[in-house]
Each structure stands twice: as structure tokens, then as C-alpha cells.
Amino acid sequence: MTNPNYTKAINWNNIEDIIDKSTWEKLTEQFWLDTRIPLSNDLDDWRSLSDVERDLVSHVFGGLTLLDTVQSDTGMDSLRADARTQHEEAVLNNIQFMESVHAKSYSSIFSTLNTKTEIDEIFAWIDANKNLQYKAQTVNKIYQNGTPLEKKIASVFLETFLFYSGFFTPLYYLGNNKLANVAEIIKLIIRDESVHGTYIGYKFQLGFDELGDEEQEALKSWAYDLLYDLYANEEIYTDDLYGQLGWAEDVKTFLRYNANKALMNLGFDPLFPDTASDVNPIVMNGLSTGTTNHDFFSQVGNGYLLGQVEAMSDDDYNFD
Secondary structure, three states: OOOOEOOOOOOOOOOOOOOHHHHHHHHHHHHOEEEEHHHHHHHHHHHHHHHHHHHHHHHHHHHHHHHHHHHHHHHHHHHHHHOHHHHHHHHHOOOOHHHHHHHHHHHHHHHHOOOOOHHHHHHHHHHHHHHHHHHHHHHHHHHHHHHHHHHHHHHHHHHHHHHHHHHHHHHHHOOOOHHHHHHHHHHHHHHHHHHOOOHHHHHHHHHOOOHHOOOOOOOHHHHHHHHHHHHHHHHHHHHHHHHHOOHHHHHHHHHHHHHHHHHHOOOOEEEEOOOOOOHHHHHHHOOOOOOOOHHHOOOOOOOOHHHOOOOOOOOOOOOO
16 A cells, blocks of 8 residues: 555545445544543442442453553554555544543543542552453554454454453443443443444454465464453453452353454354343443433533434444
């Protein structure tokens, strides 16, 4: 795509892949910022939680901050190097920016709910947690050294699987009528990630279909081995986070369900027997990605132009 003696201007009137255009439009329609959400309204709920619960929420968001940092710092740069079209590069630029918005959003939550000392402790915990660092480093190494298709597999696993051990907590509290505004941020992030994961999975499938049978089988085996490795680490991470509250098994079910979704984004068969009906129904209800509009005068809230932006559904990004 590059030539040292020639620079090509992007032409949105000449689309090579219509999915690039439709994804750009979906992402820009969904644009949001954390500053629009009144997180301080959750302070009473926060004070009602036990010390163990507050530690859980803080560490969960700490873990999510690290993973979003990986995506925004190295992930999208890595994928952009292998973009098929200029329009794909533009979409990945958008995704990279929103991953930075996601990471900043967790800091907005911290600054609202936590003291300065607590925030310092959260980031020290991020640096020291071996299982959290393992999954971040595993994905990062693939971004730095993997093939273009391996990078896409790692990205989809991060977007559609690894985030969800963290997403469980705010969705659970939302179902119990607590931390509603914090949960709104998570629902907006999930809405973004559902587009990111399916789009990158679609781009993976384009490249995968160009491989010979032996190459496909080898790459598929590599993907399943990676998922097994990440899931084994995630079980330990989940036990560490949720063991005291007795939620670990529910979270693992949620993880397995989303691991299957990640595989399906890649065009692969599900690995685990878990389905939506096995997931804690309170959490599944929270996965509905419709948003609440807090600013009725300008029609801009955490659901930006809510009447024009539909919630994501499982079939929203069926690229077949």
C-alpha cells in the first residue's frame, strides 16, 4: 500500500469493502465520552458496599484499564500495519481512539469513587498481579511478533473474551440496582467492543479463507491452544478476584460463554458447552446495550442521539 514516491488520498466515495464503511458509520454513531455520565450519582451505592466489594470493583477496573491500554498502545498499531484498505486503516484509527476513551473512563470512575491513596494502590496492584500481567503480556507479544492473522486472533480474544471477567461485576451490580452510572459506562464499552470484535473477526476470516487447508488447520490449532492457555490463566485470576464473595463459578461460566462468542467471531466452532441460558440471568440482562439519556435538552447523554442509535444485537454484525 505504501510507495516512497507516491501518496494516495483516501476516497470515501470509492469503497473497496462496504463493511469498512458500515463499521465506520456504526462506530461514529455510537461515539460517547465518559464526561457525559454523572458518576457521582453512584457515591451512595459505593458507600453501601463492603470493603471486600469495593476492593473487587477497584481491582476489576484496574485490570480493564491495563487491557484497554494494550489495545490502544500496541494493538491497533499492530493491526493497522496489515490493513487491506485505507478505509480499514481509518476504522482502526477510530477503534484505537475509543480504546483510549475506555481506559480514561476507568480513571474517571477511580477519581469519583476512590481516594488518591486508593488509586495509587490500584495501579500498584495492576503492576504486581501476575495473572493480569500474564494475559496482557501474552497478547502484547503476539502483537509484536505474530503473523497478521495471529494478531487478529489475539485482538478478538481480548475484545470478546478477556474483558468479560471484569465486565461481570458492574453488570451484576446493575442488576441489583447499584452503581447504575458506572454500569452505563461499561454498557457503552461493551457496545463498542461488540463492533470491534466482530469487525476484526471479519477481517481475520478474509485472510483465513485465502490459506490452504494445512495452513488453516495449523492456525486453527494455534488459536485453540492460545484460548486454552488464556482461559487457564483467567480461571486463576477469577478465583483470586471473586473467591471471597463466592462469585467465581458464575464468572467462569460467563467467561466460557464469551470465549465461544470470540471463536464464532473468527468463524470457528464454539469450544465450551456454556450458552446464554447458563449465565447468571442478572448479568445477561445487563448485557442489553441500550443506554440511558441524561441530557434531555441537547439529546446528548451517554446514549448520544439515542433515538438514532440502536442497541447492538447478536445479528447486528453478521458478515456472512
